[in-house]
Amino acid sequence: MEEKEPEIQFTLVESVLIMVIMFAILGGMIIGLEMAPQVPILFVFTLLMFYGRLRKVTWDQVFDGIVEGIKPGIIPIMIFLMIGLLVSSWLRSGTIATIMVIGFHILSAQFFLPTVFIICCLIGITVGSAFTTISTMGIAFMGIGHILGFSDAVTAGAIVSGAFFGNNMSPLSDTSNLTTGLAKVNLYDHLKNMGATAIPSAMIALILFFIVGQSSGTANLAQIQLISQHLQQNFTVSAWSLLPILVLLLMAWRQVPAIPTLLVGSLTALIMIIVETPGYRVASVGDLLMNGNDAKTSSATVNRLMSGGGINNMLGSVSLIIVALALGGLLIKFGVVHTLINSIKQYVNAPGKLILLTMLSGIGVNFLVGEQYLSIILPGTTFMSSYDRLGLNRKYLTRTLASGGADVNALVPWGVSGVFVAGTLGVNPLDYVPLAFYAYIDPLVTILFGFTVVTWKYRRQRKTAVTTPTELAPQVAKDHR
Incomplete structure (x- = not known):
């Protein structure tokens, strides 16, 4: 599955500034002022929407981004x-x-x-x-x-x-x-x-x-x-x-x-x-x-x-999902998520780094978009070719996507899973998140394995491939994919 280039692409500087301002507003209003997440997210959504208009994004493109963002939800x-x-x-x-x-x-x-x-x-x-x-x-x-x-x-x-x-x-x-x-x-x-x-x-x-x-x-x-x-x-x-x-x-x-x-x-x-x-x-x-x-x-x-x-x-949980996904849809439509993820691909030159960047991308999409499926799909389509280029088995990609996507989504107060947990169990996400041990231990262990076990296996495979007779090398390479 190839990654689709967004029609609109904000610059890397713009994308980083948008991310910093967004988290500053959300953190200040949700944590500092203890406001319900819907209003801060809607406020950020409004700012981003009109900033897009200043950047000559058409209303049709804005509305397309909203619709595409809400669809996965x-x-x-x-x-x-x-x-x-x-x-x-x-x-x-x-x-x-x-x-x-x-x-x-x-x-x-x-x-x-x-x-x-x-x-x-x-x-x-x-x-x-x-x-x-x-x-x-x-x-x-x-x-x-x-x-x-x-x-x-x-x-x-x-x-x-x-x-x-x-x-x-x-x-x-x-x-x-x-x-x-x-x-x-x-x-x-x-x-x-x-x-x-x-x-x-x-x-x-x-x-x-x-x-x-x-x-x-x-x-x-x-x-x-x-x-x-x-x-x-x-x-x-x-x-x-x-x-x-x-x-x-x-x-x-x-x-x-x-x-x-x-x-x-x-x-x-x-x-x-x-x-x-x-x-x-x-x-x-x-x-x-x-x-x-x-x-x-x-x-x-x-x-x-x-x-x-x-x-x-x-309905309170549903409304939070809708506004969070609408915001995420604009971030994707404006190319913010795409620009941020692709800016770090150049640093991929080893299994540990690749797994770490895949994990960070999944976590980033979770916090930016709040949707676990997109936190799997976007990093997955972006980094899949990097796994193939290094000759790293894609099963390490799927494991990282599951940890950085599904697990972390439960830790995001405006994420689909975080909203669901809070609404169903009647507990503030900021209270249960520090105690949901597995949801953040698993991503950390996955990263640790990437720099230790996976890297060791990768180097061993590379060494085997180099010492394998020429006529057997194609089969070894095939087995390692």
């Missing part, structure tokens, strides 16, 4: 809305309550965070979607963690870390299939190579969660028992309530796409609600799906934990 936006339906129906049907009651009986405060991380890893590998893992098991674990005395931020960090490890290592993952399809690498070769960095990163994260978990929990056993009783009295807590989870796993195993999977999972829960609640009206179903579940029990804690979901509660 259409499917994630629909997934967000479907997850709003799923969460509201699972809360009302007792599915989340059942998971929480089971969790209270089998989870201890001492091992809570490591257990959450491991379970989210396994669910993520099974369903192939970090979003699905976070919006199902993640919701339940947030409630359990709150009762066990853990901060929402540290619980969210464990959930996000496990979900994104599972996303990286699953053959059903959209990002795994995107990276391998882009670079034309065998999926299972990619996953095997991905495991070389992802598994050590996960082990480090697991140790850190164990250490953090030793001092974070302040569980009150009497309160846990009381909450468990309230859940069983007010919701259907039984094996029957786990049916939507089984349906979701079955759909994932059959590799059904996310949107129909989420819809069927929601429909299963709605059927259970209607069966369990005679006289439940169609209007009530509509209100549940639109406005979310509104728990009304005698416990304020249970009411807070079991209320949420619905389309309306996802």
